Amino acid sequence: MLQGNIRKWVSIGFIILSLVLSVYPLSAYEKNDVGCLPIIPEELLDQHQENESYDQNIHRNVMLAQSFIPSLSPLTKVEIKINKPRITQQSLFISIRKSINGSDLTSNTINGNDIPFFIYWIECDFTDIEVTPGETYYIIVSSNTPSEAPYRWRFDNNDDTDPYVSGKFYKSFDKGKTWGSIETQYDYADAAFCTYSYISKTDLVCEGYFNWTEVKPGQDNLTGYFTVRNEGTPFSELNWEIQNWPHWGTWQFSKKNGTSLKPEDGITTVEILVEAPHSNVPDEYLGKITIVNKEDENDTAEIHARLVTPKSKNDKKTFLTKFEGLRQYYITLQQNRFSYNHQIPNQRKSTMLFIHKNLNFLPFRTIY
Numbered sequence: 563m564l565q566g567n568i569r570k571w572v573s574i575g576f577i578i579l580s581l582v583l584s585v586y587p588l589s590a591y592e593k594n595d596v597g598c599l600p601i602i603p604e605e606l607l608d609q610h611q612e613n614e615s616y617d618q619n620i621h622r623n624v625m626l627a628q629s630f631i632p633s634l635s636p637l638t639k640v641e642i643k644i645n646k647p648r649i650t651q652q653s654l655f656i657s658i659r660k661s662i663n664g665s666d667l668t669s670n671t672i673n674g675n676d677i678p679f680f681i682y683w684i685e686c687d688f689t690d691i692e693v694t695p696g697e698t699y700y701i702i703v704s705s706n707t708p709s710e711a712p713y714r715w716r717f718d719n720n721d722d723t724d725p726y727v728s729g730k731f732y733k734s735f736d737k738g739k740t741w742g743s744i745e746t747q748y749d750y751a752d753a754a755f756c757t758y759s760y761i762s763k764t765d766l767v768c769e770g771y772f773n774w775t776e777v778k779p780g781q782d783n784l785t786g787y788f789t790v791r792n793e794g795t796p797f798s799e800l801n802w803e804i805q806n807w808p809h810w811g812t813w814q815f816s817k818k819n820g821t822s823l824k825p826e827d828g829i830t831t832v833e834i835l836v837e838a839p840h841s842n843v844p845d846e847y848l849g850k851i852t853i854v855n856k857e858d859e860n861d862t863a864e865i866h867a868r869l870v871t872p873k874s875k876n877d878k879k880t881f882l883t884k885f886e887g888l889r890q891y892y893i894t895l896q897q898n899r900f901s902y903n904h905q906i907p908n909q910r911k912s913t914m915l916f917i918h919k920n921l922n923f924l925p926f927r928t929i930y
């Protein structure tokens with residue numbers, strides 16, 4: 563009786579487990595497979611000035627800024643070295659601008675409770691932005707903290723050498739309306755800061771397939787398209803070109819190359835127009851279009867094409883002609899056998915050569 567009950571509960575358990583698995587199939591876990599996630603490139607330190615012997619206050623009446631020239635794009639985050647000498651819960655607001663009076667390209671707010679007392683590097687990881695290497699940008703830092711409990715941006719001051727030659731330290735007393743440079747021609751000053759980026763990578767991806775059937779020889783209105791996109795890192799710029807295409811038929815492309823295609827641009831479409839081969843012999847033509855990433859010869863894509871010219875009335879005529887040839891061949895063969903039996907070998911040999919020349923499509927076996 564007890565064993566019967568155990569068996570019953572084990573059966574019910576299996577049924578419940580089966581139902582659960584049918585609702586939540588094991589494949590659902592594949593979504594969490596690390597291999598499916600996009601590859602995030604390793605962050606690299608780009609611009610930096612890490613020396614610091616002095617403080618500049620930041621509070622509700624004073625904003626600070628440091629200009630810099632990135633060598634890489636995108637800009638992923640910055641770090642600034644901050645001294646917090648007194649208790650403040652007020653946040654620190656950090657943004658990036660192209661112009662010191664312009665709008666913020668990206669920004670982040672650091673909660674006052676997350677900023678430790680005294681001197682520390684504060685990380686500001688904002689939404690990555692595209693920047694133009696070689697052009698000037700600004701790190702803008704502000705806070706609503708009262709002047710009695712300021713934050714202080716650490717900086718380096720030197721009258722001989724410029725701590726950071728590609729930028730300057732600025733201050734504003736009117737909430738950013740006007741700015742004055744702390745660094746002067748003979749009194750260099752630069753805040754302690756670091757900017758980060760990564761090495762951009764392009765990835766060519768093309769999609770499409772052509773399959774034209776029932777095509778007449780020389781048919782000149784076969785159309786289709788394929789797509790090109792860049793699945794590389796954000797803001798990366800792909801330069802691509804069509805390297806080769808099938809040797810049969812005549813191919814025209816709406817474009818044969820493209821430049822600066824970013825992942826953010828989505829797909830670009832290449833339209834094609836093909837004129838079929840003119841041969842009357844029914845055939846299946848196979849081939850492919852090869853597209854290459856111009857900066858990475860190992861990054862290529864292929865679009866496969868198939869074209870079929872079926873049997874036509876002309877083919878039937880050709881077939882009948884060949885059939886007639888075959889019939890003649892067997893008649894001649896019979897005559898040869900007759901000649902051989904009557905010992906006229908020279909005539910047989912010359913007739914056989916004649917057949918061989920005119921019926922080269924036949925499986926031929928010379929008889930001596």
Ligand SMILES: [Ca+2]
Binds near residue numbers: 689
């Ligand atoms: Ca970021």
Ligand SMILES: [Ca+2]
Binds near residue numbers: 725726727728731751
């Ligand atoms: Ca400087």
Ligand SMILES: [Ca+2]
Binds near residue numbers: 765766767862
């Ligand atoms: Ca690729």
